[in-house]
Amino acid sequence: MPAAKRPISKPDRRRPKPAPSATKASSLAKRKALAARVVEHLKVDYPEATCALENETPFELLIATILSAQCTDARVNMVTPELFRRWPKPEAMAAAPIQSLEKVIQSTGFFRNKAKNIKAASLAIAQRHGGQVPRDLEAMVALPGVGRKTANVVLGTAFGMATGVVVDTHVARLSKRLGLTAHNDPTKIEQDLIQLLPQNEWVDFSHRMIHHGRQLCAARKPKCNQCSMNSFCPKIEVEPQKPKKKEL
Numbered sequence: 001m002p003a004a005k006r007p008i009s010k011p012d013r014r015r016p017k018p019a020p021s022a023t024k025a026s027s028l029a030k031r032k033a034l035a036a037r038v039v040e041h042l043k044v045d046y047p048e049a050t051c052a053l054e055n056e057t058p059f060e061l062l063i064a065t066i067l068s069a070q071c072t073d074a075r076v077n078m079v080t081p082e083l084f085r086r087w088p089k090p091e092a093m094a095a096a097p098i099q100s101l102e103k104v105i106q107s108t109g110f111f112r113n114k115a116k117n118i119k120a121a122s123l124a125i126a127q128r129h130g131g132q133v134p135r136d137l138e139a140m141v142a143l144p145g146v147g148r149k150t151a152n153v154v155l156g157t158a159f160g161m162a163t164g165v166v167v168d169t170h171v172a173r174l175s176k177r178l179g180l181t182a183h184n185d186p187t188k189i190e191q192d193l194i195q196l197l198p199q200n201e202w203v204d205f206s207h208r209m210i211h212h213g214r215q216l217c218a219a220r221k222p223k224c225n226q227c228s229m230n231s232f233c234p235k236i237e238v239e240p241q242k243p244k245k246k247e248l
């Protein structure tokens, strides 16, 4: 009886799949390389970029940053000269009559809540920190009305301390378009950016991204054809621009 033929097994020509950790590492390396490219371009385009909120002391910067929530920096800059003329120090701001305070900051929006927070934060600085804005992230976020973003702005800009990456609406939008994050939540975006950027770039990176967002990479109709990163930006979620109609 003839021996049963064994099926000839074909050589497996498929490439072996890389281990998941190796894939993750190479995609992280790629995103770090992309982030480095973005940093270099922003440095050339906006070498002097800094915070647009006018201030002369860390306390003034803190109050201006609280006021800038849901408001433009330009509007805040219109309000703060009068605000700091009347109540220049935390002790004075803490004792300001709430209705007078509300009146001065009214045009920045959400003024009742902001006035309450400004008074309470000023009181906490006067009572707990000897009238000085604390140089410490934990102490900063313990102040009323001060979240991580505000704390990072003040510690980074006033004290040069890179405690995190400031993620405002511009930084969030641009980070997504440039492929540095896939998230929408500011906390998760910050975690991605912290992983991709060297710590000594955190403060300036935010300032420069905010400038770029204002000047070219606007929420609607970004001017990609004028952008130095046009050749490598993946333009994630950017709607293609329609060509202008020719006039007849």
Ligand code: SF4
Pocket: 174, 177, 178, 216, 217, 218, 222, 223, 224, 225, 227, 228, 229, 230, 233, 234, 235, 238
């Ligand atoms: S190429 Fe366009 S989408 Fe990308 S960063 Fe520049 S302006 Fe923004």
